[in-house]
Amino acid sequence: MGEHQNVDTDEALEELLAFIREARGFDFTGYKRSTLGRRVHKRMNDVGIRSYTDYQDLLETSAEEFGALFNTILINVTSVFRDPEAWTFLQREVVPELLTDTPPDQEIRVWSAGCSSGEEAYSLAVMFAESLGLEECLRRVKIYATDVDEEALRDARSGLYTAKSLEPLAPELREKYFEQNGAQFSFRPDLRRRVIFGRHDITRDAPISRLDLLICRNTLMYFNVEAQTQIVDRFHFALREGGFLFLGKAEMLLNDADRFEVVSMRQRIFKRRAGDAGVPYHPAPLKIRAGTGPELHSVARTRQLRDLVLDAGPTPSIAIDGDGLVVVINSQARVQFGLTAGDIGRPFQDLEVSYRPVELRSLIDQSTHERRTLRVNRVERRVGEEFQHFDITIQPLSGPSGLYVATMISFTDVTVATQLKSEVKRVREDLETAYEELQSTNEELETTNEELQSSIEELETTNEELQSTNEELETTNEELQSGNEELETMNEEMRIRTEELDEARAFLEGVLTSIAAGVVVLDSKLKVKSWNRGAVNLWGLRADEVLNEQFFTLDFGLPTDVLQPMVQRCLESRKSSGPVGVEALSRIGRPITCDVFCSPFDGHNGGVVLMMEESRSDSPG
Structure with missing residues (x-):
């Protein structure tokens, strides 16, 4: 049930x-x-x-x-230089390498995806201004800051922040890059012009390209695995070879080693590898007829200008080719009908606008067959609680040979005109009935006087109810304030708990590292979960080469098959055993006798702990 x-x-x-x-x-x-x-x-x-x-x-x-x-x-959680340790690593280790790889006359392109209210984008501007110098930063750096939340973007574009929100920023940096504006601080205008804000959906819209640095922190974690894969594909396309990707603490690219090199897993900074292996995202190429030199440049420029003019047109327009595929969607059409550049190339019949607010497919067929322009006037479209009205034009287009090549559909917004016409009609009807109503007004006035007296009494009652409601609202406000204080207390407790856990983890790692003998922890499936420095020195295998690998399949100087019976007994009996002397080869190829102790591991899901050290009788001296 x-x-x-x-x-x-x-x-x-x-x-x-x-x-x-x-x-x-x-x-x-x-x-x-x-x-x-x-x-x-x-x-x-x-x-x-x-x-x-x-x-x-x-x-x-x-x-x-x-x-x-x-x-x-759309949870908007951000701050200036959020997670300072990661930003410090970015400025000291990554930015110098980025600047070294970029010619002095080349523009530096940065994208802050999921910028929320803008603190991250302005942090980038401050970081590059400090690294390059202000004048060089104003000349070369361009920062694109995007988010799907229009309300957050409005706050970001204003560049206004309270003193409390700028507390993570050093006082000298705040004085240098922010100007006090009443109770708030505004980001300096000249550097602000290098930051371009815009709405962008990373799951649907085409990515910004040729990037040197892409920051998308604590955004991927809200998406499922399929969406994350598609987004990472877009990010890989957006970055130039050698470009850097900066993610949040909860995000990492464990399965993308072929495409991204780890710069710092702790800080979640990655670098795009050279080559195009594994890149599934390819933007549609611009198709230009064969040609060379100035002719090719002229054709491309003319076509680009023509596309820009059409895209900037004030009227929503959609063009469909002879196969029924969408070939043009201008800017107004994308905004008005919720379309994107990704809808270009799709069958028109798959788009909602093909049948709502009016069935257009049959009209397109009629217009194509009759070779004439059709118009449908005052089509009503509902958007939420509001209504829009359009005059729709379906126009067949012919090529130089006179043959049909495409259909252009234009939508003219006549909502205001339709509303005015409806309003004029309503006013006329009201005026016609007004004269008749005036005849009975005198009689109604006497009745109205009595009703007004009753209304006064009702208003007095309503006033008392409003007073009571106001008191309830004040009580609710106090409860909310109390709840907020409790949340702040819980947040502080969680922060302290996190610090304690980090300290405990560091302590345990230090203890394990300090043990001179080789210590290896295997889980219940006999996979390596820990490989300390003593094991590295003894056998020559690094921890990152063996973690999560089957212990008994590893190839190194210790014949592990000799240890299988002892490990199996330890797993079953949960009792320590050993030492077992095993003839082995050290990391430098020297024959040694290795004493191996096996103890049960009482940690998560069980397992065993192997301690390995060279037999004292084999030790030199």
Whole structure:
């Protein structure tokens, strides 16, 4: 019974996500369902709704609820130079190498993906200004900062921050790069112009290319594995060979060693390897007829200018070729109908705009067959709680030979004109009825006087109710303040706990490293989970070469098959055994007798601990 209810809940969540994508163009299907479920449930609890179906009904009737839901899902957590240790490593180790590999006259291109309210982008500007000098930074560095949250982008573009939000910044840097503006601080204007903010969905939109540095911190962790793979493919395409990728602490590229070299796993900094192996993302190439020299440049430039003019047109326009494939979607059409550049090349019939708000496919066939322009006036389209009206033009296009080559569909927004016409009609009808109503006004006035007296009494009652509501709101505000203080206390406790765990981990690693003998920890499946410095010195294998490998398949100076019976007995009996003397070869090829002790490991999921040291009788001297 409980499993069936969970399935129904999952299906209802998928239906809600599909509705959000169709109604507002926000595609959350690539996000982790556990995270989405928590964020949506939080918003549902805030409005007192228990089921996804009821919450979808609320979204259909309330445009404001969309904004509240998006702010809840798109968690904007950021600060200036967040995680200072990672930024210090980036500035001291990565940026100098980046600058060395970049010619002095070449532009340095940086992308902050998921920039939230802008602190990360401005941190990049400060870092490069300090590394290059302000004048050189203004001349060469261009920073692209993108996010899917328009509200966060508005805050980022203002460049205004409170003194508290700038506390991680050194006082001399704050004085150098921020100007006090009342109670807030604004980022210096000349450097601000080198930061370009824009809306961008990393799961759908084409990536920015030829990047020297790409920062996307604590964003991938909200997506499922499939979406993460697609995003990393885009990032790999976006980076030049040798370009750097900077991720958050919760993110790493464990399965991309062929494409990304680890610069610092601790700081989550990676470098794109040379070559194109494993790159599945290829942007559509610009097709230009064969030619050379100035002719080729002129054709490309003319076509580029023509495409820019069409894309900047004030009227939403879509072009379809003779095979029914979309070949042009201008900027206004992408904004108006939630389309992207990725829809170019798709069959027109697969797009929602082909059948909503009006069936266009049959009109295209008619226009093509009759070789004439068709117009459909005042087509109504519903967007949330609002209505739009369009005059749609379907125009067949012919090539120089007179043969049909494509169809251009243009949408002219006549919402205001339609509303004015409707309003004029309504006013005319109101005026016609007004004269009749005036005849009975005198009689109604007497009745109205009595009703006004009753209304005054009702208003007095309402005033008392409002007073009571105001008191309840004040109580709620105090409760929220108390809850906030509790959350701050919990956050501080978690920070202290994290520091204690880090200290304990460092202590244990130090103890293990300090043991002169070779210490190897195997899990219950006999895979290597720890390989200390003594084991490295004894056998010559580094820890990164053996971790998570089957111990008894490793090829080194110790014949491990001799130890299998002892290890198996230890796993079954959970008792220590040894030492067992094994004839082996040290890392330098010298014959030795190695004493091996085996003890049960009481850690996570069990296992054994092997301690190996050279027999004293074999030791020189």
